[in-house]
Amino acid sequence: LRLHADIDERGLEWLMRRQGLPVPPTAATGHRVGLLISKSGSGSLFAAAGENAATLAVEEINAEGGIDGRPLELLVGDDATDPATGALEAMRLVRAGCRTVFLMTTSATYVTVSAALRSSEVLLVQTLMNEGGGHDRLRIRLGERPHAQLATAAVPLMRAAGGRRWFLAGNDYIWPRSVNSAARAVLPTYGATLVGERYAPLGTVDFAPIIDAVVASGADIVLNTFVGADAAAFERQCHAMGLRERALSLAPALDESTLERVGSAAAPGIHGISGYFQHLDTAGNDSLVRRYRESFGPWAPPLSTLSECTFEAVHMWTAAARRARTTEPGPVADEMRTGQFDFPRGTVTLDGTDQVHQRMYLAAARGACFGPMQPAGNTG
Template identity: 75%
Template sequence: MAHAPAGSPGAARAAAGPRIGLLTSKSGPGSLFAAATENMATLALEEINADGGVAGGPVELLAADDATDPATGVLEALRLVRSGCSTLFLMTTSATYAAVSAALADAGVLVVQSHMNEGGGENRLRIRLGERPAGQLAAAAAPMMRAAGGRRWFLAGNDYVWPREVNAAARVILPAVGARLVGERYAPLGTEDFTPIVEAIATSGADVVLNGFVGADAAGFERQCHAMGLRERTLSLGPAMDEVTLERVGAPAARGIHGVSGYFQQLATDRNGTLLQRYRAAFGPWAPPLSTLTESVFEALHMWAAAARRARTTDPARVADEMRVGRFEFPRGTVTLDGTDRVQQRLYLAEAHGAGFTPTSSADVAG
């Protein structure tokens, strides 16, 4: 089946049904995820429209690029709204989410961040789905220390809101389970040489590195850790480490890397098996791998459509109210929302093997 790419903002013709927007990072450090994100949005939209659409017509999706830059994200979000999108789905950095949320404060637009995030800033028209750092660390800390045979952790990441919130959660959760924190360092987005941080980790004697880097930076950091011999003495846990990033890391440097999330491509659920078959049939064997970041867009679009059908409207506030309460069966398993802006789901700790992850343990968490 041939698939046309999602539309771009500014089309002149009137939409037959509702328009929604997708803002993601097609360029910049976050661009690793763009192709799979758009693929999953396209697949979800086809399924939604094949099932009758929403509000009496097919849903149209317009996509835009924030270039991994909050200011660009605001301009593109405003352009999507001017093009008739009353709901925007963001698969971007938290910095872009915060900037867009503020810029659209009086616009009456529903903004949904589909993937893992640090939480905060929710209101009636702001929904943040996905995993939260506290839940991820609660699920992963003890088994990571057992695997490492030690309790010393080094916290490293990009110098922006999400990694800093990950490490803030780590400073609370890790000592409570017997961990010892031996260092903390940051680098700007787009860093290419992580030598000072890798050397600091080696000097600290850490057993586990909490990798709070994202996208291309996370891959570059892990490759440099491997090249400088750090993986011989430490394991790595990346809350945002997914299949797309791992593919960029490369098989030689993958040993010792772990991720923790609600979805991995190798999850053995019936719905995931069916999804993977549809994905490969639609986009071919060389399409980028799925991950919790990109699969979350597929889920969020289906949640929006189900909520709009229940509400019998696409009014952003009424749809948001419906989205916040419900139990959904997705490829990752059961996802429950109880109106508290926290997602109940099973989180998996998974170990990298080549370009994929094998889940090794799991826990049910909220948030």
């Protein structure tokens, strides 16, 4: 087997920055926007698909003439799944001319970046699922919310498990703790019993103590709020230690890219709950997946709610900029905050508050993908 690899200019710049080498700025030719993602660290499993999806959106927008006749330029930063690094990268994107930065990162990075750029007139758009809050005129958080995800999944999952005992396990930072706080409020209203709660730092490799605690609790369902590589490692160890024979898993942030790392043997029993899956059967999604494969090839990482959301966010921002007839952060944010948007996942509604309304789907892992999708009536 012979492997030939090329490093493009963006890849070379990334390598230089990771080595602490200066990267000379380039002159802008159009409207610059930033994308802050986790190219490295435990969140890196879904970063490539997210960058691809944003790149596809920019290409489509530029094929339509861009914004007021000028092209859209996408600059990418790597937070390394670390909030402090994320803040430095976000400031670099702003210095390069980005007045809007899309974040496909952990909530911990979002909070740190938001604080670091508080005195700057920069629009931050968190694209993927989050706990809500922390918004103002120049802070928009899209994606699924924990209360809606849990309300959608609770009853059918307890029916599938044949039990009502839940164990909460996740990484020790804002989003997992917020999801588990929502679980304590939502799940008992559906008759669930909470039997345990444990956390581990990002980058943990040995989850045996937590799995032992799950087994001892007699849980029927594990709410897995680990992310990226941690989520994959946790599920593999659950399978290896025999937990899958005792309990199902609900993993809101375990997407298709992460599921590939879990492996087919450990996948049965894992469930996802989100507004988008790659195998969602809609005409808009069929077209998106086809265009994605045509652009990035059959072996590109799969789309998921964590990556497809960047495609939606860039298109949403562009539609708002065209309506506002400017790319200034304030007017664009005002246009983005209210309205209905038709995307491959279906209709997404922003009502001017912190809430994002969309249909949720509960899906079971089948090898390296999720399916079939079970639509639910409530939106979040």
